[in-house]
Amino acid sequence: METRAGDPGAFARFDLARVDSPAFVVDAAALRRNLGVLADVRDRAGIRLLAALKAFSMWRVAPLIGQHLDGVCTSGLWEARLAAEHYSGEIATYCAGYKAEDLPEICRVSDHVIFNSPGQIARFADVLAEARARGDRFDVGLRINPLHATGEVPRYDPCAPHSRLGFPIDQLREAHLAGVDGIHFHSLCEQDLEPLKRTWAALRPRLAPFFSRLQWLNFGGGHHITRADYQRDELVEFLQATRAETGCDIYLEPGEAVALDAGILVGTVLDVQHNGMPVAITDISATCHMPDVIEAPYRPAMLSERANDGSDPVRLGGPSCLAGDVIGDYRLPDGCAPGTRFAFLDQAHYSMVKTTTFNGVPLPSIWLWDSETDALECIRSFAYEDFRDRLS
Numbered sequence: 001m002e003t004r005a006g007d008p009g010a011f012a013r014f015d016l017a018r019v020d021s022p023a024f025v026v027d028a029a030a031l032r033r034n035l036g037v038l039a040d041v042r043d044r045a046g047i048r049l050l051a052a053l054k055a056f057s058m059w060r061v062a063p064l065i066g067q068h069l070d071g072v073c074t075s076g077l078w079e080a081r082l083a084a085e086h087y088s089g090e091i092a093t094y095c096a097g098y099k100a101e102d103l104p105e106i107c108r109v110s111d112h113v114i115f116n117s118p119g120q121i122a123r124f125a126d127v128l129a130e131a132r133a134r135g136d137r138f139d140v141g142l143r144i145n146p147l148h149a150t151g152e153v154p155r156y157d158p159c160a161p162h163s164r165l166g167f168p169i170d171q172l173r174e175a176h177l178a179g180v181d182g183i184h185f186h187s188l189c190e191q192d193l194e195p196l197k198r199t200w201a202a203l204r205p206r207l208a209p210f211f212s213r214l215q216w217l218n219f220g221g222g223h224h225i226t227r228a229d230y231q232r233d234e235l236v237e238f239l240q241a242t243r244a245e246t247g248c249d250i251y252l253e254p255g256e257a258v259a260l261d262a263g264i265l266v267g268t269v270l271d272v273q274h275n276g277m278p279v280a281i282t283d284i285s286a287t288c289h290m291p292d293v294i295e296a297p298y299r300p301a302m303l304s305e306r307a308n309d310g311s312d313p314v315r316l317g318g319p320s321c322l323a324g325d326v327i328g329d330y331r332l333p334d335g336c337a338p339g340t341r342f343a344f345l346d347q348a349h350y351s352m353v354k355t356t357t358f359n360g361v362p363l364p365s366i367w368l369w370d371s372e373t374d375a376l377e378c379i380r381s382f383a384y385e386d387f388r389d390r391l392s
């Protein structure tokens with residue numbers, strides 16, 4: 001999978017020696033830029049726009065997100081609780097499978113509680129009624145599966161055959177919408193406007209009979225709206241037209257677009273040897289710190305990587321025991337001697353939220369930099385106890 005992000009932005013002039021290693025460094029100015037772009041689309045289109053916490057939930061910057069967007073979307077009880085404790089605005093919770101014991105708190109803190117099947121809505125009808133009797137106010141949503149694949153990687157395609165995500169649209173009948181206020185779908189991943197339009201064209205005839213009874217439509221995430229070449233004006237037109245046609249409030253809930261190109265992961269070369277090519281061990285682990293490198297898979301862009309000048313690249317990998325803990329082959333800007341610092345671009349989203357301590361590999365610390373003021377603050381660093389306390 002090719003990543004289409006990787007703009008260094010102000011990180012091109014960031015001195016990597018200012019932070020410890022490994023470390024995530026997030027640029028508040030880059031976040032403000034992304035949030036400004038999203039808020040502008042939201043305002044012009046007259047929609048509601050939520051930030052997906054699953055992609056980026058560095059809650060220290062929650063006030064910044066609250067200043068620009070309408071709230072957040074969450075994936076279950078713990079993200080919903082985090083949202084209620086730290087974020088402002090609406091909370092839309094969707095979970096592929098709720099547990100009865102989690103739902104009362106989810107209903108209390110969420111504005112939208114979105115289910116994966118009409119079966120779950122029916123099974124939890126009593127829990128929902130009790131929550132409302134207690135005074136909780138929330139809408140009920142149903143995630144549908146558009147059955148219209150647009151993704152290049154099946155693992156990231158909720159419309160792949162036999163997908164468990166969303167109720168297949170070809171099974172939707174009026175009876176399934178009893179007590180349902182809104183319809184949700186999420187089927188895009190790092191995509192342009194065209195796949196959204198195609199998905200909507202496939203869905204529209206199926207949903208049209210129900211427009212008048214629905215309050216809102218949530219078009220999920222996967223919209224790469226803050227990428228420089230995204231078709232934002234056309235998106236605004238499309239959203240305005242869809243809103244007018246359906247009479248529904250329209251929600252988008254991007255995650256990646258909120259933090260696109262807003263953070264780097266700084267690492268250090270620990271050792272280098274030769275095995276048919278130069279191979280280096282670093283204190284960044286693909287499996288512990290950037291699992292999408294292996295899962296997607298993709299090759300993260302490196303800050304200031306040297307162009308291919310015919311010299312041997314170095315294969316960079318982590319300190320774990322996993323043979324496949326390999327990040328990729330790179331030409332480092334400052335050579336590859338032990339002690340050399342380097343950084344991978346576009347690591348604010350879907351890396352910080354996915355880190356593990358497999359093999360006891362330390363977690364990267366988290367820094368907040370503001371490239372406009374040059375203020376730099378260590379928000380959190382992790383100790384042995386963080387590893388120990390997760391295990392028993």
Ligand SMILES: Cc1ncc(COP(=O)(O)O)c(C=O)c1O
Pocket residue numbers: 052054055073094186188189190220221222223253254255256257
């Ligand atoms: C239901 C839902 N909403 C929103 C998102 C955010 O998507 P992205 O970060 O690609 O914009 C996801 C991502 O998987 C999702 O599953």
